[in-house]
Amino acid sequence: MKIPEIISRIPKGAVLVMHASFKACKDEGISPEEMLQMLMAQLGEEGTLMLPTFTYNYADIWAVKPYHTQETPGIENGILSETFRQMPVVLRSGNPTYSVAAWGKYAELLTKGSDDNAGLGHKSSYENANKLGAKILLFHVGNNRNSMLHYAEVASNIPYNDIPFRECWGREALTIAGRMKLNGEFPACSEEFSKFDDIFVKEGFAEKLGNSGFLIDSSSMVEYICKEISVTADIMLCKDFTCEPCTVRRQRLAQKGFLAKMRYR
């Protein structure tokens, strides 16, 4: 599916959270700037666009530089995110680990109205976007790039979100104002999330955009994940035994009896 057709599927006035890889469509003759302008035109005056500009400025990462809202480039969020972040009409949050850039009706609420120490959990830009009835566009990426799924883990109250991604990264972030205590909800591995690509479509709250991605209703998805986690506590964790965050989380679930309980259900 080509860029104009994908954009035409987005409802006018939506709060759109986009995770994107531009590489696959760089031969379409549309620049990242042009695609972003097409998106804004489709969303219209009542619409909002939010992209991740994550920087992972955890304080104990070796040689980490302090996060500066205006200047710190995102890490591996893609060319669309980097282009969007630098547009004069776009705001960025002061979250030193999982910042977002936003444009449109709710841009201020999603950036300045969220807690900077909130990661992807409670009072984060992602929670606010979900509350606003967001749609999620996965553009040439799958659900392993869908960060709202980490918010869903927090929303489910599964007792492993307090475990940092890497213990050695610490529980604080570094900003130009100094160390910032994070709120204790840490997102981790996303590898397992790819299995949801087909499931979400089958469940009826995601639309498959040819081979070019997915358009997902956020609140239905979060509700679905919360329900699934209540049945299968480790459903979001990958099975790679060398994956530190998933292994430690699964150990926690086992200690708390969450895995044994399920086995006998």
Ligand SMILES: [Zn+2]
């Ligand atoms: Zn993992």
